[in-house]
Every structure is written in C-alpha cells, then in structure tokens.
Amino acid sequence: MSKQELEGSGNPRDEDPLRVIVVDDDPLARRMLRDVLQDAGIVVIAEAGGGREAIELSTYYKPDVVVMDLVMPGIDGIAATRQITHQTPDVRVVMLTSSDSEEVGLMTLRAGASGFLCKSVGLDALPRALRCAKEGEAVVSRQLTMRLIEGMRRVREDGAGMRPIRSPLTPREWEVLDLLCQERSTDDIADTLVLSVETVRSHIKSVLRKLGVRSRQEAIKAAGRLRSGLVPDGLAEAS
Amino acid sequence: MSSSAPAFNGAEADLDAYAAQAAHQLGEAVALMRGYLALLEPRGEHDAELGTVVRGMAAGAERAQRFVDDLLDLAASGREALAVGAVPLGEALGAARLRLVDDLRDAGADLRSKPLPVVRGDRELIVRLLCHLLRASLAAGATTIEVEGVHKDGFVRVEVRDDGQPASGEPFAPFARARGRGPLVGAGVGLTVSRRIVQLHGGAIGLDADAGGGAVATFTLPAEE
Numbered sequence: 001m002s003k004q005e006l007e008g009s010g011n012p013r014d015e016d017p018l019r020v021i022v023v024d025d026d027p028l029a030r031r032m033l034r035d036v037l038q039d040a041g042i043v044v045i046a047e048a049g050g051g052r053e054a055i056e057l058s059t060y061y062k063p064d065v066v067v068m069d070l071v072m073p074g075i076d077g078i079a080a081t082r083q084i085t086h087q088t089p090d091v092r093v094v095m096l097t098s099s100d101s102e103e104v105g106l107m108t109l110r111a112g113a114s115g116f117l118c119k120s121v122g123l124d125a126l127p128r129a130l131r132c133a134k135e136g137e138a139v140v141s142r143q144l145t146m147r148l149i150e151g152m153r154r155v156r157e158d159g160a161g162m163r164p165i166r167s168p169l170t171p172r173e174w175e176v177l178d179l180l181c182q183e184r185s186t187d188d189i190a191d192t193l194v195l196s197v198e199t200v201r202s203h204i205k206s207v208l209r210k211l212g213v214r215s216r217q218e219a220i221k222a223a224g225r226l227r228s229g230l231v232p233d234g235l236a237e238a239s
Numbered sequence: 240m241s242s243s244a245p246a247f248n249g250a251e252a253d254l255d256a257y258a259a260q261a262a263h264q265l266g267e268a269v270a271l272m273r274g275y276l277a278l279l280e281p282r283g284e285h286d287a288e289l290g291t292v293v294r295g296m297a298a299g300a301e302r303a304q305r306f307v308d309d310l311l312d313l314a315a316s317g318r319e320a321l322a323v324g325a326v327p328l329g330e331a332l333g334a335a336r337l338r339l340v341d342d343l344r345d346a347g348a349d350l351r352s353k354p355l356p357v358v359r360g361d362r363e364l365i366v367r368l369l370c371h372l373l374r375a376s377l378a379a380g381a382t383t384i385e386v387e388g389v390h391k392d393g394f395v396r397v398e399v400r401d402d403g404q405p406a407s408g409e410p411f412a413p414f415a416r417a418r419g420r421g422p423l424v425g426a427g428v429g430l431t432v433s434r435r436i437v438q439l440h441g442g443a444i445g446l447d448a449d450a451g452g453g454a455v456a457t458f459t460l461p462a463e464e
Contacts, residue, residue: 025311025315026315070270071262071263071266071267071270071307071311073311074304074308076269076270076273076304077270078270078273078274079273079277082274082277097267098263099267101267101271104267104270104271107271107274107275108274110274110278111274167281169285170285171282171285171286
C-alpha cells in the first residue's frame with residue numbers, strides 16, 4: 001500500500017486524490033513543491049520547467065490544478081495560464097510566485113488563474129489552497145480581494161464602460177452602445193461624441209448588425225449579456 | 240587568438256545571484272507588459288494604429304524576454320544537477336537547430352554537420368550548450384556553421400567552426416559579447432553558460448580564430464562507452 005493511501009489526502013471529503021502539475025524553471029523549487037504536495041496526499045502527475053511544456057502537459061493530462069511559476073524562459077506564467085485556461089477550461093491554475101505585486105496578481109486573474117499566492121505565505125498552506133481551487137474557490141490574499149472589490153465599485157450600475165476582452169465591436173461602436181444603454185437619442189450621442197448624426201446612425205446600424213439584433217432595445221440587452229460574460233468572447237451572438 | 244575557459248570563481252557566484260534577482264525583477268515586468276498586450280491585441284484588430292503600436296511593443300517585449308531567458312540561464316548554470324545518460328550529439332544538434340530555426344533562417348545561415356558520436360551527459364544541458372554556441376556564431380555574423388566530432392582519449396572532441404567575426408578579449412567572461420552583437424540581442428552570457436555546462440561534465444572548452452577566417456569553438460565531453 002502506498003504512503004498516499006495510508007495517510008489519505010487530509011481531506012476526508014475527497015475520494016480521488018488531487019492531480020497536480022508543478023511548473024517552475026528551478027528544479028530545486030519543483031522538487032520542494034512536489035515533496036510538500038505528495039506528503040499531503042496530492043498526486044503530482046507531471047512537472048514542467050517552462051511555459052510551453054506546461055501548456056503541452058496540461059492539454060495532455062488535464063490535471064485538476066496547475067501550480068504555476070511567473071518568471072520562466074520563453075513563455076511566462078501569465079501567458080501559459082491564458083493558454084491553459086483557454087484550451088482546457090476545467091483546469092484550475094494557481095500562480096505561486098515570489099512577487100507580491102497586486103498588479104501582477106490582477107493580471108494573473110485576468111489571464112484565467114483561480115489563485116495568486118506569494119511564496120512567502122508558506123508552503124504548508126499550499127495543499128489546502130489547491131483543494132479549494134479545485135472546488136471552484138478563489139485563492140487570493142485579502143489585499144487582492146479588496147482590490148477586486150474596489151474595481152467592482154468603480155463600475156457604473158448600468159455597466160457602461162465595461163467591455164469583454166474580445167468583441168467584434170470597435171472601441172467607437174462600444175462608445176455608441178454605452179450611450180444607447182443610457183437611452184440617449186441619436187442627436188445626443190452625436191453631440192456627446194462630436195460626430196455627425198449620419199455617422200452615429202452608421203455606427204448604430206453596424207452595432208445592430210454585429211450583435212445580430214434588430215432594435216436598440218435588443219442591442220441594450222445584448223450589451224448586458226456581453227458585459228456579464230454570458231456570451232463568450234462577444235462572438236457567438238454576432239455569428 | 241586562442242582562449243581557453245577559466246574556472247568558475249567567487250566573483251561569478253556573486254554575479255549569478257545578481258543575475259537571478261535581475262531576471263526575476265525584469266521578468267515580472269515583461270510578463271505584466273505581455274499580459275496587457277494580450278488584452279489589447281484583439282482591439283488592435285479593429286484599429287490599425289493601435290494594432291501597429293501593439294505589434295511594436297510585443298516585439299520589444301520579446302527582446303526583453305530573451306534577455307530574461309539569458310539571465311535565468313546564467314543564474315541556473317552554476318547550480319545545475321546533471322541528469323546523465325547517453326546523448327547522441329547528432330540528435331542534440333537537431334534539437335538545437337529546431338529551437339533556433341527562426342534565428343538561423345533570419346540570418347540566412349547554413350548549419351552543416353558530419354555524423355556525430357554519442358557522448359555521456361545531460362541531454363538538455365548539451366542541447367543548450369549547442370544553442371549557445373550556434374547563437375554566438377550568428378551574433379558574429381556567420382552564414383556557414385560546421386559541426387564535427389571525433390573520439391579522443393575517452394572524450395569526444397567537438398568543433399563548431401564558422402565564418403563569422405573572430406572573438407576578442409575574454410570570450411568566456413559574462414557579458415563580454417566577445418563575438419559582437421549581430422542580429423541576436425541577448426544578455427551576452429552564452430559563452431559563459433557554455434563553459435559552465437562543459438565544465439560540469441568534466442570537459443574543457445576553448446575558442447580560437449580559424450586559419451581560414453572566422454572562428455572555431457572546441458569543447459570536449461565524456462564519450463559514451
């Protein structure tokens with residue numbers, strides 16, 4: 001019987017052990033992480049020394065969680081996270097880095113990571129954090145959580161200014177759509193954006209066409225769906 | 240000119256520590272910049288001016304990343320643990336060629352080799368060694384690079400001969416850029432890392448001006464029995 005079976009996962013709710021890929025360009029760091037995780041009953045199914053290898057292994061093995069380093073040769077941890085979560089959305093990525101920069105943390109989350117942990121938090125906390133990530137919980141510091149809350153508070157009630165990362169609409173068309181969502185008239189929009197009425201009508205027509213809708217009210221509803229992420233990448237509706 | 244590689248010393252250990260710190264500071268900034276560029280990229284598809292800016296910044300970020308890669312490589316090369324096995328040099332050279340396929344193409348360089356022996360060493364490190372030597376040749380403006388290897392006294396002696404500018408100064412010193420900058424902008428540590436990899440395997444490395452012009456890097460690695 002393996003050590004893992006004797007000790008269990010440390011979490012009786014887990015029937016299957018957590019399957020993890022460890023990514024770090026430093027072999028010593030990988031070995032240390034592997035030892036800590038294996039001692040906690042977590043199965044390290046693969047290790048990667050760089051972002052490209054991490055993407056390939058994640059696509060092949062589809063682990064529960066990837067523990068990702070930030071600074072690596074070639075493809076960095078943020079870029080690798082973006083590709084992994086795009087290609088295999090069920091795989092959770094937790095960034096584990098020596099950086100305590102909130103900007104880096106926010107970018108990591110934007111790229112699709114479920115967590116951002118500073119190595120200074122202590123490796124003892126890592127197994128539990130990874131199990132939380134697998135269960136769909138965010139693994140972020142209280143400071144970073146506050147930054148996210150502050151960001152949420154800055155967003156207008158009607159969502160104006162919020163845009164999906166990928167969208168068939170141009171920045172100008174989004175400006176027009178924002179104003180449509182505020183129920184502004186064509187003349188009003190023209191005055192606000194310092195455009196001719198004809199140009200605004202042309203933009204509105206293009207917005208309706210790209211969103212696949214027939215009226216301004218339908219466009220407002222479509223904008224809401226795009227902003228809330230109900231329409232992936234803003235492209236499905238358009239097609 | 241003939242240069243053989245001096246041994247690793249304390250000053251270089253300090254330099255490694257600094258390189259590791261610099262790599263992580265710069266690497267973090269580059270990763271953040273690339274992250275924002277990835278967010279902007281889709282908008283650039285609808286905005287020609289923005290698209291041009293994004294592509295320009297992305298090219299700059301890639302150059303900065305190459306610098307980060309070199310610093311990480313330098314910092315790691317002093318403390319690598321060898322995973323030793325039989326390494327066919329021809330296969331390792333093929334892997335190095337694959338990693339540098341764009342650089343070789345952009346430089347219009349022709350890489351040739353005769354059948355190469357099998358050595359005993361760490362495959363990944365040997366591929367990196369060959370990559371660094373090929374990059375040094377390209378930095379020196381080489382358009383023809385020839386690799387040969389022969390057995391000698393339990394070792395394999397490999398020569399990487401090119402028609403680029405010969406080296407000047409102390410080619411194996413960190414940041415020496417002894418073979419020029421060429422089209423490849425890195426941190427100038429490739430020959431330092433090469434020397435360390437060879438020495439980790441118990442071999443020796445040197446760099447000489449070639450009688451027919453250009454330069455020849457010679458290194459030895461243990462032969463596979």
